[in-house]
Amino acid sequence: MAKKGFIAEFKEFIARGNVMDLAVGVIIGGAFQSIVNSLVNDMIMPVISLLTGGVNFSNWVIRIGSGENDTIKYGNFITAVINFLLMALVIFCFVKVMNNLASRTEKLLKKEEEAPAAPATKICPYCMSEIPIAATRCAYCTSELPAEDTDKEE
Structure with missing residues (x-):
């Protein structure tokens, strides 16, 4: 050293x-x-x-x-x-x-x-399955979702 x-x-x-x-x-x-x-x-x-x-x-x-x-x-x-x-x-x-x-x-x-993040999913009102928030049609029951649900994120 x-x-x-x-x-x-x-x-x-x-x-x-x-x-x-x-x-x-x-x-x-x-x-x-x-x-x-x-x-x-x-x-x-x-x-x-x-x-x-x-x-x-x-x-x-x-x-x-x-x-x-x-x-x-x-x-x-x-x-x-x-x-x-x-x-x-x-x-x-x-x-x-x-x-x-x-x-x-x-x-x-x-x-x-720690403010809560905006939800990334929502519940399909027809089959009660969890789907992405921006979805316009349910991936499980193929129902077309009401237009008012897609406006929530905006």
């Missing part, structure tokens, strides 16, 4: 469809992130701040030294966790709505596909 060169492996990796899908997903995710960040920071966090009496989590720190950078900023971590949970909730709701729409569309398409 011959070894592939690094460049050949890289080309094969890039040429796969799922890599391109992933790249598109990352780009769209980055754009969507700014929308979700705005929703969280500009709309939801002010409400949470109002409910908590104006507490700003980002100011919560533990000093571990005398310098300005000698702090553990656990308030920023709490804010990041809240942002993540809210972002995950918004994305979950968005995906749920999109899946619901896709499911409804699929059901509508399925109903259209």
Whole structure:
């Protein structure tokens, strides 16, 4: 088994469809992130701040030294966790709505596909035998069929 060169492996990796899908997903995710960040920071966090009496989590720190950078900023971590949970909730709701729409569309398409087909046969009114829908004379009893029966398909 011959070894592939690094460049050949890289080309094969890039040429796969799922890599391109992933790249598109990352780009769209980055754009969507700014929308979700705005929703969280500009709309939801002010409400949470109002409910908590104006507490700003980002100011919560533990000093571990005398310098300005000698702090553990656990308030920023709490804010990041809240942002993540809210972002995950918004994305979950968005995906749920999109899946619901896709499911409804699929059901509508399925109903259209399952529509009953036009009958291909009919019953001879004289001998009660099954004959083709376009027949003008019964193949079994040779009776001439009424003209109104042949107009049904038109």
